[in-house]
Amino acid sequence: MGKGKPFLEVLASAIHEDFRFPFLELFAFLYALGTFALANFTVGIYSQAGTNDAVAYSVTSSLIGGSLIIFIILVFKNVAYGLGSDLEKGIIQTYFSYPLKRRAILTAKLLSAIGVSLLLFLGIQISAFYILAPDIVLPQFGTIVLTYAANLSYPLFISAIMLLLTMKLRRGGIGLVIGIVLYVAMNIVSSLAFFVALATKSAIGLQIISVISPSYALQYYYGGLASVPEFSSVPWTPTLSETMLYVGGSYVIVAALFILGYVYFSRRLNL
Amino acid sequence: MKRWINILGRGGTTLIAISLALLLVSLIPQIESSSGSGTDGIQPGEVKIMFSPGTITPQQEVHVSFTTEGTLSVYLLDIKVGLQIINGTFDYGFNSTDLQELLDNHPEQIKWEHEVVNTTYEQNYNPSKLMNATVVAYNQGTEMVMFDFDISLKSSLAPGDKVRTIAYFTAPIGVIMAIPWFLNVWKQRKHK
Numbered sequence: 001m002g003k004g005k006p007f008l009e010v011l012a013s014a015i016h017e018d019f020r021f022p023f024l025e026l027f028a029f030l031y032a033l034g035t036f037a038l039a040n041f042t043v044g045i046y047s048q049a050g051t052n053d054a055v056a057y058s059v060t061s062s063l064i065g066g067s068l069i070i071f072i073i074l075v076f077k078n079v080a081y082g083l084g085s086d087l088e089k090g091i092i093q094t095y096f097s098y099p100l101k102r103r104a105i106l107t108a109k110l111l112s113a114i115g116v117s118l119l120l121f122l123g124i125q126i127s128a129f130y131i132l133a134p135d136i137v138l139p140q141f142g143t144i145v146l147t148y149a150a151n152l153s154y155p156l157f158i159s160a161i162m163l164l165l166t167m168k169l170r171r172g173g174i175g176l177v178i179g180i181v182l183y184v185a186m187n188i189v190s191s192l193a194f195f196v197a198l199a200t201k202s203a204i205g206l207q208i209i210s211v212i213s214p215s216y217a218l219q220y221y222y223g224g225l226a227s228v229p230e231f232s233s234v235p236w237t238p239t240l241s242e243t244m245l246y247v248g249g250s251y252v253i254v255a256a257l258f259i260l261g262y263v264y265f266s267r268r269l270n271l
Numbered sequence: 272m273k274r275w276i277n278i279l280g281r282g283g284t285t286l287i288a289i290s291l292a293l294l295l296v297s298l299i300p301q302i303e304s305s306s307g308s309g310t311d312g313i314q315p316g317e318v319k320i321m322f323s324p325g326t327i328t329p330q331q332e333v334h335v336s337f338t339t340e341g342t343l344s345v346y347l348l349d350i351k352v353g354l355q356i357i358n359g360t361f362d363y364g365f366n367s368t369d370l371q372e373l374l375d376n377h378p379e380q381i382k383w384e385h386e387v388v389n390t391t392y393e394q395n396y397n398p399s400k401l402m403n404a405t406v407v408a409y410n411q412g413t414e415m416v417m418f419d420f421d422i423s424l425k426s427s428l429a430p431g432d433k434v435r436t437i438a439y440f441t442a443p444i445g446v447i448m449a450i451p452w453f454l455n456v457w458k459q460r461k462h463k
Contacts, residue, residue: 012274024281025288032292036428041328041401055401124289131437132429133329135400 006098010105013095014112017086018078024120030070031121035128038066056140057222059133060147061215063125071121072155076179078113079162084172102266110258114159122148146247147218153250154213158182160257167264186213203236210238210246212253217246273455280452286445293438297431304331306423313343313410313418318370320363321345322406322422323352329397332425333404338391341416344409347382347396348373351403370409387418397430 040062086092086109095105126144130137137144158179165175190213193205203220210217220236221243238246305324313319327333337345350373352363373380382402385392398404404424410416 016277019281021281022284022288025284028285029288029292032289033295036292036296036434039330039428041330120285128429131433133400135398136329 006100007104007108010095010098010100010108011111014082014109015116018082018112019116023074027070027074027117028120028124031067031124032128034067034070035063035125036132039063039129039132041133052136053140053143054222056136056143057147057218059136060129060144061151061219063129064148064151067121067125068151068155071117072158072183074117075114075155075159076162076176078117079159080166080172080176080179082113082172083109083163084166084170084175087166087170088172102269103262106262106265110163114156118152146244147215149251150215150218150243150247153247153254154186154215155183156254157212157250157257160254160261163261164257164264167261167269190216197236201235206236211249214243214246214250217243276451276455279448280455283445283448283450283452286441287449290438290442290445293434293441296429297435297438299428301332301425301427301431304424304426306421308419308421308423310417310419313408313416315410315413315415316367317410318365318367319408320352320365320405321408321420322404322424323363324404324424325351326401327398327404327424328401329399329430330426330428331398332427332430333396333406334393334421334423334425335396335406336391336393336421337387337408337418338420339387339416339418340389341410341414341418342386342388342412343416343418344384344386344411345392346370346384346407346409347394348405348407349380349382349402350405352405365407367409370407397433 039059041059043058043062083092086095092105096102098105125148126137129144161182162172162175162179165178166172169175186209190206190209193209196205197203206216206220217238221238221240223237307322311319322333322335324333333347335345335347337343350365352365354361355364356362357364382396382398382404383394385394396404406422408418408420
């Protein structure tokens with residue numbers, strides 16, 4: 001028997017556990033509804049530069065804004081509770097009896113927990129966006145992809161931390177709580193960094209945050225809150241290449257954390 | 272085989288869920304943002320700006336209705352016009368020469384045009400990107416034309432017709448995909 005079939009067995013089992021009926025349907029419904037309900041094209045009219053890519057960025061950000069929390073809930077549930085309960089109940093030991101390397105088992109679990117969720121989120125959001133505004137989506141597809149990449153980096157960063165915590169503690173509850181705290185904390189910290197930047201005329205805080213959450217760098221690339229006179233003096237306007245560097249850098253950190261997770265799962269996880 | 276039925280079935284139920292969401296979105300009523308209506312006359316060779324709400328978005332729809340006694344050309348143009356003081360009165364400063372120049376050199380800015388001849392003409396337009404909407408009436412004939420008009424700008428979450436059509440297509444596909452899975456689940460429950 002090749003390695004493909006056991007891998008598919010583990011993947012099918014993981015998908016079956018992560019997306020029990022009617023979870024998949026419920027989240028698909030929420031993504032579709034949320035995308036239309038939260039899409040705000042009016043922000044495009046007032047986008048600072050008024051260029052096509054600035055409009056595409058503003059509208060994409062408004063689309064992502066509300067639906068991202070639904071995606072995060074799904075991924076956090078799958079990573080913390082999915083893997084956590086497999087570790088707690090000993091299901092993972094059953095997987096270890098398959099003729100598969102441990103890293104292949106973790107890949108199957110992550111493909112189910114994050115990959116399927118991501119596919120559902122991006123598939124529904126970009127299709128809905130295309131239904132609404134095909135003449136924005138097609139010419140500005142690069143900007144839209146960059147906006148999604150920048151916004152998804154931090155949730156993936158938290159997911160990697162949750163994965164490590166879940167494996168270390170062998171239960172998902174604490175990892176889930178820490179994940180939620182980290183997500184909320186970033187909003188608070190970014191707000192503080194913004195006001196510090198205004199007061200000190202130094203954007204170092206914002207730049208540090210952008211390394212793990214590059215959506216801020218992208219936001220400042222497109223003018224940040226420059227339309228609000230009180231907030232127009234943030235001394236930071238990164239160039240496009242700098243912004244892409246922040247996005248790339250953040251994914252290097254995310255990849256490093258996941259590799260750490262793979263190393264731990266393959267070599268250090270004793271059950 | 273059973274696994275394929277499961278995959279197809281769950282894909283089908285997901286399609287049903289998405290189409291339900293689309294149907295719900297299409298049922299939310301539109302809000303009228305701005306409008307203009309009345310009776311007017313237009314001299315031969317004259318161009319009138321009938322409606323210019325500024326920038327409109329894909330979540331908005333321009334509804335136009337004209338009833339004419341004579342022949343009148345109606346255009347929806349992607350141009351920004353503003354009121355100016357010309358000869359002591361407020362005017363858009365857009366005349367037949369400007370319109371002709373636009374028709375000849377910038378046809379991409381003409382979103383639709385229609386010649387209304389002694390009849391009632393209705394049209395809805397939903398943009399696929401941000402654009403500056405301006406409804407223009409032009410009398411190309413030699414006699415004055417009287418007309419009734421009713422133009423409005425409506426806002427909604429999504430273009431209702433488009434979203435409803437997609438929902439009508441995806442829901443049956445989803446049901447067909449899900450039927451074997453539903454039967455399987457039902458048989459298993461009955462067996463238990």
